[in-house]
Amino acid sequence: MTNSEDYSQIIDRLRTKKRSLWLNEQLLPDIRPEPSVLAGIADAGARFKRCEPLLAALFNELGPTDGRIESPLTEAGKLAACSSVTAPGAWFIKRDDLLPVAGSIKARGGFHEVLAYAEKLALDHGIINPASDRRCLAGKAARELFSTHKILVGSTGNLGLAIGTLSAALGFNSEVHMSSDAKQWKKDRLLARGVAVVEHQGDYSVAVATARSLMKDSDYFIDDEASALLFYGYATAALELKMQLHAVGRKVDSQTPLVAYLPCGVGGAPGGITVGLKAIFGPDVHCFFAEPVASPSMLLQLCSGQTGPFSVAEIGLDNKTEADGLAVGQASLLAARHIQEMLAGVFTVSDDELYENMGLVEKYLGFLLEPSAAAGLRGPMWLNETEGGREYLKRHQIVPDHATHVIWATGGSLVPELQRVYYRNMAEKQIVRSR
Structure with missing residues:
Protein backbone atom coordinates (compact mmCIF):
# COMPACT_ATOMS: atom_id res chain seq x y z
CA MET A 1 0.00 0.00 0.00
CA VAL A 37 -7.17 -21.33 -8.36
CA LEU A 38 -4.96 -23.36 -10.67
CA ALA A 39 -7.42 -26.24 -10.35
CA GLY A 40 -10.30 -23.92 -11.23
CA ILE A 41 -8.51 -22.70 -14.35
CA ALA A 42 -7.67 -26.26 -15.41
CA ASP A 43 -11.31 -27.27 -14.89
CA ALA A 44 -12.46 -24.36 -17.06
CA GLY A 45 -10.07 -25.39 -19.82
CA ALA A 46 -11.34 -28.98 -19.69
CA ARG A 47 -14.96 -27.79 -19.79
CA PHE A 48 -14.35 -25.67 -22.86
CA LYS A 49 -12.63 -28.63 -24.53
CA ARG A 50 -15.44 -31.13 -23.96
CA CYS A 51 -18.06 -28.55 -24.98
CA GLU A 52 -16.41 -27.64 -28.28
CA PRO A 53 -18.64 -30.01 -30.31
CA LEU A 54 -21.71 -28.52 -28.60
CA LEU A 55 -20.67 -24.94 -29.37
CA ALA A 56 -19.88 -25.82 -32.99
CA ALA A 57 -23.37 -27.36 -33.32
CA LEU A 58 -25.07 -24.31 -31.77
CA PHE A 59 -23.26 -21.58 -33.71
CA ASN A 60 -22.23 -21.59 -37.35
CA GLU A 61 -19.55 -19.00 -36.53
CA LEU A 62 -17.71 -21.63 -34.50
CA GLY A 63 -17.63 -24.20 -37.27
CA PRO A 64 -14.24 -23.08 -38.65
CA THR A 65 -12.63 -23.53 -35.21
CA ASP A 66 -14.50 -26.75 -34.36
CA GLY A 67 -16.08 -24.96 -31.41
CA SER A 104 -15.85 -9.61 -27.00
CA ILE A 105 -13.68 -10.94 -24.20
CA LYS A 106 -16.88 -11.76 -22.29
CA ALA A 107 -17.32 -14.85 -24.46
CA ARG A 108 -14.61 -16.51 -22.38
CA GLY A 109 -16.06 -16.01 -18.91
CA GLY A 110 -19.73 -15.71 -19.84
CA PHE A 111 -19.83 -18.82 -22.01
CA HIS A 112 -17.91 -20.79 -19.39
CA GLU A 113 -20.38 -20.10 -16.59
CA VAL A 114 -23.44 -20.85 -18.73
CA LEU A 115 -21.85 -24.13 -19.83
CA ALA A 116 -21.00 -25.03 -16.23
CA TYR A 117 -24.59 -24.40 -15.13
CA ALA A 118 -26.05 -26.35 -18.07
CA GLU A 119 -23.79 -29.31 -17.31
CA LYS A 120 -24.73 -29.30 -13.63
CA LEU A 121 -28.47 -29.22 -14.33
CA ALA A 122 -28.22 -31.98 -16.92
CA LEU A 123 -26.07 -34.15 -14.63
CA ASP A 124 -28.37 -33.61 -11.66
CA HIS A 125 -31.41 -34.64 -13.73
CA GLY A 126 -29.76 -37.67 -15.33
CA ILE A 127 -29.80 -36.27 -18.87
CA ILE A 128 -26.05 -36.73 -19.21
CA ASN A 129 -23.29 -38.51 -17.31
CA PRO A 130 -19.72 -37.24 -16.92
CA ALA A 131 -18.60 -39.08 -20.08
CA SER A 132 -21.52 -38.04 -22.30
CA ASP A 133 -21.11 -36.17 -25.56
CA ARG A 134 -21.96 -32.60 -24.59
CA ARG A 135 -23.98 -32.17 -27.76
CA CYS A 136 -26.71 -33.83 -25.67
CA LEU A 137 -27.12 -30.42 -24.00
CA ALA A 138 -28.72 -29.21 -27.23
CA GLY A 139 -31.13 -32.16 -27.33
CA LYS A 140 -34.87 -32.18 -26.64
CA ALA A 141 -34.66 -33.43 -23.03
CA ALA A 142 -32.05 -30.85 -22.07
CA ARG A 143 -33.93 -28.00 -23.75
CA GLU A 144 -37.16 -28.93 -21.99
CA LEU A 145 -35.29 -28.87 -18.67
CA PHE A 146 -33.51 -25.59 -19.39
CA SER A 147 -36.76 -23.92 -20.41
CA THR A 148 -37.95 -24.22 -16.80
CA HIS A 149 -34.94 -22.28 -15.51
CA LYS A 150 -33.98 -18.64 -15.85
CA ILE A 151 -30.48 -17.14 -15.96
CA LEU A 152 -30.14 -13.56 -14.72
CA VAL A 153 -27.19 -11.20 -15.06
CA GLY A 154 -26.43 -7.51 -14.59
CA SER A 155 -24.21 -5.93 -17.23
CA THR A 156 -22.96 -2.77 -18.90
CA GLY A 157 -23.34 -4.58 -22.21
CA ASN A 158 -20.83 -7.18 -23.37
CA LEU A 159 -21.25 -9.73 -20.56
CA GLY A 160 -25.02 -9.61 -20.95
CA LEU A 161 -24.59 -10.08 -24.70
CA ALA A 162 -22.43 -13.18 -24.22
CA ILE A 163 -24.57 -14.79 -21.52
CA GLY A 164 -27.88 -13.96 -23.15
CA THR A 165 -26.75 -15.32 -26.52
CA LEU A 166 -25.60 -18.72 -25.25
CA SER A 167 -28.46 -19.04 -22.75
CA ALA A 168 -31.03 -18.48 -25.49
CA ALA A 169 -29.28 -20.94 -27.82
CA LEU A 170 -29.53 -23.67 -25.14
CA GLY A 171 -33.18 -22.93 -24.43
CA PHE A 172 -32.90 -21.14 -21.09
CA ASN A 173 -35.09 -18.23 -20.19
CA SER A 174 -32.66 -15.37 -19.69
CA GLU A 175 -32.96 -11.88 -18.33
CA VAL A 176 -30.25 -9.27 -18.73
CA HIS A 177 -30.34 -6.20 -16.52
CA MET A 178 -28.44 -3.41 -18.22
CA SER A 179 -27.27 -0.06 -16.96
CA SER A 180 -28.03 3.20 -18.71
CA ASP A 181 -24.42 3.16 -20.00
CA ALA A 182 -25.06 0.13 -22.21
CA LYS A 183 -25.26 0.82 -25.92
CA GLN A 184 -28.69 0.39 -27.52
CA TRP A 185 -27.39 -1.90 -30.27
CA LYS A 186 -26.34 -4.44 -27.64
CA LYS A 187 -29.83 -4.41 -26.17
CA ASP A 188 -31.31 -4.79 -29.65
CA ARG A 189 -29.17 -7.87 -30.40
CA LEU A 190 -30.37 -9.53 -27.21
CA LEU A 191 -34.01 -8.72 -27.87
CA ALA A 192 -33.68 -10.19 -31.35
CA ARG A 193 -32.61 -13.50 -29.77
CA GLY A 194 -35.59 -13.56 -27.43
CA VAL A 195 -33.68 -12.44 -24.35
CA ALA A 196 -35.53 -10.25 -21.86
CA VAL A 197 -33.71 -6.93 -21.38
CA VAL A 198 -34.41 -4.77 -18.33
CA GLU A 199 -32.95 -1.27 -18.53
CA HIS A 200 -32.01 0.73 -15.43
CA GLN A 201 -31.46 4.46 -15.14
CA GLY A 202 -28.69 3.85 -12.63
CA ASP A 203 -25.20 2.56 -13.37
CA TYR A 204 -23.75 -0.95 -13.54
CA SER A 205 -23.94 -1.57 -9.77
CA VAL A 206 -27.66 -0.82 -9.79
CA ALA A 207 -28.24 -3.30 -12.61
CA VAL A 208 -26.31 -6.03 -10.81
CA ALA A 209 -27.99 -5.42 -7.46
CA THR A 210 -31.45 -5.47 -9.03
CA ALA A 211 -30.80 -8.69 -10.93
CA ARG A 212 -29.50 -10.30 -7.75
CA SER A 213 -32.56 -9.23 -5.75
CA LEU A 214 -35.01 -10.70 -8.29
CA MET A 215 -33.63 -14.24 -8.25
CA LYS A 216 -36.16 -16.97 -7.39
CA ASP A 217 -35.74 -20.65 -6.49
CA SER A 218 -35.54 -21.87 -10.09
CA ASP A 219 -33.29 -19.01 -11.23
CA TYR A 220 -29.54 -18.78 -11.58
CA PHE A 221 -27.75 -15.48 -11.08
CA ILE A 222 -24.39 -14.86 -12.74
CA ASP A 223 -22.62 -12.39 -10.49
CA ASP A 224 -20.07 -10.36 -12.44
CA GLU A 225 -18.77 -8.95 -9.16
CA ALA A 226 -18.12 -12.25 -7.39
CA SER A 227 -18.16 -15.23 -9.77
CA ALA A 228 -15.24 -17.66 -9.66
CA LEU A 229 -16.60 -19.46 -12.74
CA LEU A 230 -16.44 -16.26 -14.81
CA PHE A 231 -12.95 -15.57 -13.45
CA TYR A 232 -11.62 -19.03 -14.36
CA GLY A 233 -13.13 -18.83 -17.83
CA TYR A 234 -11.26 -15.60 -18.53
Missing part, protein backbone atom coordinates in the same frame (compact mmCIF):
# COMPACT_ATOMS: atom_id res chain seq x y z
CA THR A 2 1.19 3.52 -0.67
CA ASN A 3 2.06 5.82 2.19
CA SER A 4 -0.50 8.42 3.29
CA GLU A 5 1.07 11.27 1.33
CA ASP A 6 1.17 9.24 -1.89
CA TYR A 7 -2.38 8.04 -1.29
CA SER A 8 -3.60 11.61 -0.84
CA GLN A 9 -1.86 12.68 -4.04
CA ILE A 10 -3.30 9.87 -6.14
CA ILE A 11 -6.80 10.52 -4.78
CA ASP A 12 -6.44 14.19 -5.71
CA ARG A 13 -5.46 13.21 -9.26
CA LEU A 14 -8.31 10.74 -9.55
CA ARG A 15 -10.85 13.19 -8.16
CA THR A 16 -9.93 15.79 -10.77
CA LYS A 17 -9.87 13.20 -13.61
CA LYS A 18 -6.19 13.72 -14.34
CA ARG A 19 -4.64 10.87 -16.29
CA SER A 20 -2.55 8.86 -13.86
CA LEU A 21 -0.17 5.95 -13.56
CA TRP A 22 -0.37 4.07 -10.28
CA LEU A 23 2.28 1.46 -9.49
CA ASN A 24 1.37 -1.29 -7.06
CA GLU A 25 3.77 -1.35 -4.12
CA GLN A 26 2.23 -4.63 -2.94
CA LEU A 27 3.43 -6.40 -6.09
CA LEU A 28 5.29 -9.65 -5.40
CA PRO A 29 6.80 -10.59 -8.78
CA ASP A 30 7.42 -14.24 -7.90
CA ILE A 31 3.97 -14.98 -6.51
CA ARG A 32 1.92 -17.71 -8.19
CA PRO A 33 -1.80 -18.49 -7.93
CA GLU A 34 -2.96 -20.80 -5.15
CA PRO A 35 -3.49 -24.50 -6.02
CA SER A 36 -7.27 -24.13 -5.79
CA ARG A 68 -12.94 -23.43 -29.93
CA ILE A 69 -13.29 -20.01 -28.31
CA GLU A 70 -10.14 -18.29 -29.53
CA SER A 71 -8.92 -15.06 -31.09
CA PRO A 72 -5.88 -14.13 -33.18
CA LEU A 73 -2.76 -12.30 -32.05
CA THR A 74 -2.03 -9.44 -34.46
CA GLU A 75 1.42 -7.94 -34.96
CA ALA A 76 1.23 -4.19 -34.34
CA GLY A 77 4.66 -2.87 -35.28
CA LYS A 78 3.14 -0.14 -37.48
CA LEU A 79 1.26 1.19 -34.49
CA ALA A 80 4.39 1.12 -32.34
CA ALA A 81 6.10 3.47 -34.80
CA CYS A 82 3.31 6.06 -34.55
CA SER A 83 4.62 9.22 -32.90
CA SER A 84 1.57 9.47 -30.62
CA VAL A 85 2.19 6.19 -28.81
CA THR A 86 5.72 5.14 -29.78
CA ALA A 87 7.71 2.87 -27.49
CA PRO A 88 10.45 0.28 -28.14
CA GLY A 89 9.86 -3.47 -28.11
CA ALA A 90 7.65 -5.86 -30.07
CA TRP A 91 3.97 -4.85 -30.18
CA PHE A 92 0.96 -7.13 -30.57
CA ILE A 93 -2.80 -6.77 -30.14
CA LYS A 94 -4.76 -9.69 -28.72
CA ARG A 95 -7.91 -9.63 -30.80
CA ASP A 96 -10.61 -10.67 -28.34
CA ASP A 97 -12.81 -8.23 -30.26
CA LEU A 98 -12.96 -11.06 -32.82
CA LEU A 99 -14.10 -13.80 -30.45
CA PRO A 100 -16.91 -15.51 -32.36
CA VAL A 101 -20.60 -15.20 -31.49
CA ALA A 102 -20.26 -12.68 -28.65
CA GLY A 103 -17.66 -10.41 -30.25
CA ALA A 235 -8.02 -17.08 -17.20
CA THR A 236 -7.97 -19.77 -19.90
CA ALA A 237 -6.89 -17.07 -22.38
CA ALA A 238 -3.37 -17.19 -20.93
CA LEU A 239 -2.50 -20.60 -22.38
CA GLU A 240 -3.85 -19.51 -25.76
CA LEU A 241 -1.57 -16.45 -25.70
CA LYS A 242 1.43 -18.57 -24.70
CA MET A 243 0.96 -20.80 -27.74
CA GLN A 244 0.50 -17.81 -30.03
CA LEU A 245 3.64 -16.07 -28.80
CA HIS A 246 5.57 -19.30 -29.33
CA ALA A 247 4.19 -19.54 -32.87
CA VAL A 248 5.56 -16.09 -33.75
CA GLY A 249 8.91 -16.75 -32.10
CA ARG A 250 8.49 -14.53 -29.04
CA LYS A 251 10.08 -16.18 -26.02
CA VAL A 252 9.05 -15.00 -22.56
CA ASP A 253 11.78 -15.05 -19.93
CA SER A 254 13.67 -12.64 -17.66
CA GLN A 255 15.59 -11.20 -20.60
CA THR A 256 12.56 -10.88 -22.91
CA PRO A 257 9.61 -10.20 -20.59
CA LEU A 258 5.94 -9.95 -21.50
CA VAL A 259 4.00 -6.79 -20.62
CA ALA A 260 0.20 -6.99 -20.94
CA TYR A 261 -2.21 -4.04 -20.96
CA LEU A 262 -5.78 -4.95 -20.07
CA PRO A 263 -8.90 -2.75 -20.09
CA CYS A 264 -10.63 -3.00 -16.72
CA GLY A 265 -14.26 -2.51 -15.75
CA VAL A 266 -15.40 -4.57 -12.77
CA GLY A 267 -12.11 -6.50 -12.98
CA GLY A 268 -13.14 -10.10 -13.57
CA ALA A 269 -11.86 -10.43 -17.13
CA PRO A 270 -8.49 -8.64 -16.74
CA GLY A 271 -8.10 -10.16 -13.28
CA GLY A 272 -8.63 -13.69 -14.58
CA ILE A 273 -6.20 -13.14 -17.44
CA THR A 274 -3.62 -11.69 -15.04
CA VAL A 275 -3.85 -14.73 -12.78
CA GLY A 276 -3.62 -17.05 -15.79
CA LEU A 277 -0.56 -15.25 -17.14
CA LYS A 278 1.16 -15.26 -13.74
CA ALA A 279 0.48 -19.00 -13.46
CA ILE A 280 2.34 -19.58 -16.73
CA PHE A 281 5.04 -16.89 -16.80
CA GLY A 282 5.53 -15.97 -13.13
CA PRO A 283 7.88 -12.97 -12.66
CA ASP A 284 8.47 -12.67 -16.42
CA VAL A 285 5.04 -11.12 -17.07
CA HIS A 286 3.96 -7.65 -15.98
CA CYS A 287 0.24 -6.84 -16.12
CA PHE A 288 -1.23 -3.34 -16.17
CA PHE A 289 -4.90 -2.36 -16.16
CA ALA A 290 -6.37 0.58 -18.08
CA GLU A 291 -9.42 2.39 -16.67
CA PRO A 292 -11.39 5.51 -17.66
CA VAL A 293 -10.66 8.66 -15.68
CA ALA A 294 -14.32 8.70 -14.60
CA SER A 295 -14.33 5.06 -13.46
CA PRO A 296 -10.97 4.04 -11.90
CA SER A 297 -12.67 1.53 -9.62
CA MET A 298 -9.92 -1.11 -9.42
CA LEU A 299 -7.18 1.49 -8.99
CA LEU A 300 -9.14 3.04 -6.13
CA GLN A 301 -9.90 -0.33 -4.54
CA LEU A 302 -6.27 -1.46 -4.59
CA CYS A 303 -4.55 1.79 -3.65
CA SER A 304 -6.95 2.38 -0.74
CA GLY A 305 -6.04 -0.92 0.88
CA GLN A 306 -9.67 -1.40 1.90
CA THR A 307 -11.00 -4.95 2.18
CA GLY A 308 -14.60 -3.79 1.73
CA PRO A 309 -16.15 -2.15 -1.34
CA PHE A 310 -15.01 1.35 -2.28
CA SER A 311 -16.96 3.23 -4.95
CA VAL A 312 -15.61 5.99 -7.18
CA ALA A 313 -18.63 8.03 -6.05
CA GLU A 314 -16.97 8.31 -2.65
CA ILE A 315 -14.33 10.59 -4.15
CA GLY A 316 -16.81 12.54 -6.23
CA LEU A 317 -16.50 10.81 -9.62
CA ASP A 318 -19.56 10.34 -11.82
CA ASN A 319 -18.70 7.06 -13.61
CA LYS A 320 -19.71 8.62 -16.94
CA THR A 321 -17.59 7.49 -19.88
CA GLU A 322 -17.89 6.55 -23.55
CA ALA A 323 -16.21 3.26 -22.62
CA ASP A 324 -19.50 1.59 -21.68
CA GLY A 325 -17.83 -1.75 -20.96
CA LEU A 326 -15.60 -0.07 -18.38
CA ALA A 327 -18.25 2.15 -16.77
CA VAL A 328 -18.08 0.46 -13.38
CA GLY A 329 -17.99 2.45 -10.17
CA GLN A 330 -17.10 -0.38 -7.79
CA ALA A 331 -14.57 -3.11 -8.50
CA SER A 332 -15.00 -6.83 -7.92
CA LEU A 333 -13.62 -7.70 -4.49
CA LEU A 334 -13.01 -11.26 -5.68
CA ALA A 335 -10.80 -10.02 -8.51
CA ALA A 336 -9.07 -7.47 -6.28
CA ARG A 337 -8.15 -10.14 -3.73
CA HIS A 338 -6.69 -12.42 -6.38
CA ILE A 339 -4.56 -9.76 -8.08
CA GLN A 340 -3.55 -7.46 -5.22
CA GLU A 341 -0.01 -8.91 -5.18
CA MET A 342 0.17 -9.81 -8.91
CA LEU A 343 -0.82 -6.59 -10.66
CA ALA A 344 2.00 -4.24 -11.69
CA GLY A 345 -0.17 -1.13 -11.85
CA VAL A 346 -3.08 0.80 -13.34
CA PHE A 347 -3.21 3.78 -15.68
CA THR A 348 -6.22 5.91 -16.55
CA VAL A 349 -7.40 7.24 -19.90
CA SER A 350 -9.72 10.05 -20.93
CA ASP A 351 -12.56 9.62 -23.41
CA ASP A 352 -10.66 11.84 -25.85
CA GLU A 353 -7.73 9.42 -25.66
CA LEU A 354 -10.03 6.47 -26.22
CA TYR A 355 -11.27 7.96 -29.48
CA GLU A 356 -7.79 8.92 -30.60
CA ASN A 357 -6.59 5.39 -29.80
CA MET A 358 -9.42 3.94 -31.89
CA GLY A 359 -8.49 6.19 -34.79
CA LEU A 360 -4.82 5.22 -34.61
CA VAL A 361 -5.63 1.51 -34.60
CA GLU A 362 -7.85 1.84 -37.66
CA LYS A 363 -5.39 4.11 -39.48
CA TYR A 364 -2.30 1.94 -38.93
CA LEU A 365 -3.76 -1.57 -38.57
CA GLY A 366 -7.03 -1.34 -40.49
CA PHE A 367 -9.65 -2.45 -37.97
CA LEU A 368 -12.09 -0.70 -35.68
CA LEU A 369 -12.42 -1.33 -31.94
CA GLU A 370 -15.06 -0.04 -29.57
CA PRO A 371 -13.89 2.63 -27.08
CA SER A 372 -13.43 0.22 -24.15
CA ALA A 373 -11.21 -2.04 -26.23
CA ALA A 374 -8.81 0.78 -27.09
CA ALA A 375 -8.07 1.70 -23.47
CA GLY A 376 -4.74 -0.15 -23.18
CA LEU A 377 -3.04 1.36 -26.21
CA ARG A 378 -0.88 3.89 -24.35
CA GLY A 379 0.41 1.48 -21.75
CA PRO A 380 3.88 1.17 -23.33
CA MET A 381 4.11 4.97 -23.47
CA TRP A 382 3.31 5.26 -19.75
CA LEU A 383 6.21 2.91 -19.00
CA ASN A 384 8.72 4.55 -21.30
CA GLU A 385 7.89 8.24 -21.03
CA THR A 386 7.07 8.83 -17.37
CA GLU A 387 9.33 8.95 -14.35
CA GLY A 388 7.32 6.27 -12.57
CA GLY A 389 7.26 4.02 -15.62
CA ARG A 390 11.01 4.29 -16.19
CA GLU A 391 11.62 3.56 -12.53
CA TYR A 392 9.47 0.43 -12.84
CA LEU A 393 11.49 -0.73 -15.86
CA LYS A 394 14.74 -0.13 -13.99
CA ARG A 395 13.56 -1.84 -10.79
CA HIS A 396 12.50 -4.95 -12.67
CA GLN A 397 15.52 -4.91 -15.02
CA ILE A 398 13.37 -4.62 -18.15
CA VAL A 399 15.26 -3.54 -21.26
CA PRO A 400 12.59 -1.73 -23.33
CA ASP A 401 13.91 -2.99 -26.68
CA HIS A 402 13.57 -6.60 -25.51
CA ALA A 403 10.01 -6.45 -24.16
CA THR A 404 6.94 -7.96 -25.79
CA HIS A 405 3.93 -5.65 -25.41
CA VAL A 406 0.47 -7.23 -25.73
CA ILE A 407 -2.46 -4.81 -25.81
CA TRP A 408 -5.71 -6.64 -25.11
CA ALA A 409 -8.58 -5.62 -27.39
CA THR A 410 -11.78 -6.58 -25.63
CA GLY A 411 -14.63 -5.89 -28.08
CA GLY A 412 -15.81 -4.26 -31.28
CA SER A 413 -16.43 -6.72 -34.10
CA LEU A 414 -20.23 -6.74 -33.65
CA VAL A 415 -20.59 -2.95 -33.66
CA PRO A 416 -23.26 -2.07 -36.28
CA GLU A 417 -22.33 0.13 -39.23
CA LEU A 418 -24.17 3.23 -38.05
CA GLN A 419 -22.31 3.08 -34.72
CA ARG A 420 -19.05 2.51 -36.60
CA VAL A 421 -19.60 5.70 -38.59
CA TYR A 422 -20.12 7.61 -35.34
CA TYR A 423 -16.96 6.12 -33.82
CA ARG A 424 -14.92 6.96 -36.91
CA ASN A 425 -16.12 10.54 -36.93
CA MET A 426 -15.30 10.98 -33.24
CA ALA A 427 -11.88 9.38 -33.70
CA GLU A 428 -11.01 11.55 -36.70
CA LYS A 429 -12.02 14.72 -34.88
CA GLN A 430 -9.91 13.78 -31.88
CA ILE A 431 -6.83 12.99 -33.98
CA VAL A 432 -7.11 16.38 -35.69
CA ARG A 433 -7.63 18.10 -32.33
CA SER A 434 -4.55 16.45 -30.79
CA ARG A 435 -2.14 17.48 -33.55
